[in-house]
Amino acid sequence: MSSSAPGGSSRASTTSLEAEGAPPIPAEAREELLALKWADQFVCARPDGDINARLTSGEGFFAHDTRYLSQLSVRVDGRRPVALASTLQSGHHAVVHATNPPLREEDAAGIPQETLNLRRTLLIDDALHCELLFRSYLPRPVVLDVEVILAADFADVFEVRQVVADQSHGELEVGAGEDRVTFAHTSESGARRVCEIVASPTPAHCEEDGQRARMHWSLSLQTQGSAQIALHVAPDRVPTAGRDLGAGASRLAREYAAWRHGCLRVRTDNETFDRLIDASLRDLHALLMPGPEGRLPAAGIPWYVAPFGRDALIVCCETLLATPAVTRDTLLALAGWQAREDDPWRDAEPGKILHELRRGELARSDKIPHPYYGSVDATPLFLIVAGRYYRWTHDLALMQRLRPALDAALEWVEQWGDHDGDGFLDYHRRSPAGLDNQGWKDSGDAIVGADGSLADGPIALVEVQAYAYEAKLSMAEVYTALGDESTAERLRAQASVLRRRFHDAFWDEEEGFFALALDGHGEQVRSVTSNVAHCLYCGIVDDSKAPAVAQRLMAPDMFSGWGVRTLSARSPAYNPMSYHNGSVWPHDSAIAAAGLKRYGFHREATRIADGLFEVARQAPDLRLPELFCGFSREESATVVPYPVACIPQAWAAGAPFMLLGALLGISAHGAERRVAIDRPALPGWLGHVELEGVRVGAAEVDLCFDRTIADNVGFSLLAQRGDARVTMSA
Secondary structure, three states: OOEEOHHHOEEOOOOOOHHHHOOOOOOOOOOOOEEEEEOOEEEEEOOOOOEEOOOOOOOEEEEOOEEEEOEEEEEEOOEOOEEEEEEEOOOOEEEEEEEOOOEOOOOOOOEOOOOEEEEEEEEEOOOEEEEEEEEEOOOOOEEEEEEEEEEOOOEEHHHHOOOOOOOOOOOOEEEEOOOEEEEEEEOOOOOEEEEEEEEEOOOOEEEEEOOEEEEEEEEEEOOOOEEEEEEEEEEOOOOOOOOOHHHHHHHHHHHHHHHHHOOOEEEEOOHHHHHHHHHHHHHHHHHEEEOOOOEEEOOEOOOEOOOEHHHHHHHHHHHOOOOHHHHHHHHHHHHHOOOOOOEHHHOEOOOOOOOEOOOOHHHHOOOOOOOEOOOOOHHHHHHHHHHHHHHHHOOHHHHHHHHHHHHHHHHHHHHHOOOOOOOOOOEOOOOOOOOOOOOOOOOOOOOEOOOOOEOOOOEEEHHHHHHHHHHHHHHHHHHHHOOOHHHHHHHHHHHHHHHHHHHHHHEEOOOOEEOOEEOOOOOEEOOOEHHHHHHHHHOOOOOOOHHHHHHHHOOOOOEOOOOEEOEOOOOOOOOOOOOOOOOEOHHHHHHHHHHHHHOOOHHHHHHHHHHHHHHHHHOHHHOOOOOEOOOOOOOOOOOOEOOOOOOOEHHHHHHHHHHHHHHHOEEEEHHHOEEEEOOOOOOOOOOEEEEEEEEEOOEEEEEEEEEOOOOOEEEEEEEEEOOOEEEEOO
């Protein structure tokens, strides 16, 4: 396949991103990976701390969308240690305890099992640091043969994900020195990548072994004695001399503590929920990556450690209550990456907000269209988030700074985003290497009709019209503050017309629900999906239709007991193990809960909160996963995991804050220096909630919520810093 690039350059081949929506599931049984991240670097290891990319997809040490290290395996007397437990100290730092299997069984001086302890510490910052601490509990001295096996393949992350076939070219260079091993590779584009592993103490010997290298030590341990090996894995020769893991861990802990202090503090009478909040903040911080100004959240580990417009903006919607700083940095970053020209190869048009930005070899060599703009919803979400940020912070200076980006985004919504001229935002792939589906459900099979057939485009998704509606109202508020009342009035009028036309076009009278989309023929795509919950969330649904929508979302074919399914179990396309056609996504369910609560359906919102809390309670480290299978809670007493879900994942990390803010009915009005509380509700497992540091404008308030004997929820103002007031709706 060939394509002519803008400006006349020619691409010899293109690589489709269509498989990007759902990562492939490896044939081997998938183990939960130990994931750590710093900036745009991350490591995914097995539960015992080993990296061996042949065994489980996603393992490795990655930087710049490239896998620098594909194997780091530890062997003691030729045997693999037995994992005991792993503990995340932070999003950057983990400790794994292991012991030994029986060793030297043929020898009279054999080593019985469980007499050695290996404490492996992993820390990631500008390099990957691995510390191996061996301790003996034998009643006699022992000499251990320790071997570390290393390999690197410099594979692009899209090759690792099996989205594309192996594209690697050039020869891998392997070098073994006195205290280090070096892997190097020069790519087709001319980029040279180097991975250097430096060891301390100096190994007894290092050796090349084909495409691998091996380091060997002979460690003498007394009874209760210990010995230590430190490995520093540096991408592109980051200096590693004198690096101290303990000092690095302390520095990162201080940085996290400072960031955490600037976030909302949550204390409740449910210790498990408090731990969920802590885990979510830890994951959110770990997922932050450098942007043009400040940091924005990457989407998830291991597949989506990159800037994603839609993902980052939804995280902002979820976490404004927790930390508006993330939203500010995200808005500035996405404004900097906003499309300036019409570029079919990248599905870009002037004013459009980025979908995804990759920097690996396939992107550098233009085999995949990056930066890529194939997202129909990122642009209206950008406007929504800017408006919500202003409402919370009253930061008019940022709105003035963003004015050119806001103008361009509005122009895209009004002039570029409607391909068939029917007044609704739609999408239609132009890039031969782009995504067929460009909403949040971007799998190739995600947009299906009532008979299970795929819809053809241009496709106007139901939730995208709701985003456009709220975007216009939000921007009307911002433009009024900027002194441009004529634009504000035009946007309000457009929103009113859109709301009326939306109901006429999308309401499915027979189903008593909104259709998933309009297809390229203007016909309804009549599937019952969770997309409609986003319409409640944005407030486009008429009050007269909200009860029917709420009832349908909570019917047994949609609500699994754990959360809201992406597609009705009655659909012929339903598959509880699919990525978008029957699975449950925590962020999607949290949006549904927030939408239901907005329209006064408190009981339904708390049922969703109940389900998601139980999902988190069952999960390792009390994390919500990216998604899980849509099997009914009546079918299974435990959550059925989706086998290659990202953990941690940004949408999932933000979901608890969206749930909490929605249930408590908290909103901010910065221009009025006011925090509003609207009909607060609490699930049965929460009776007391304290929020310290709720920000409105330049002020902060501390609030307390308690369930009363009559099962109502009241609140009190504990403290305030700055000029602010708190009001409560009847």
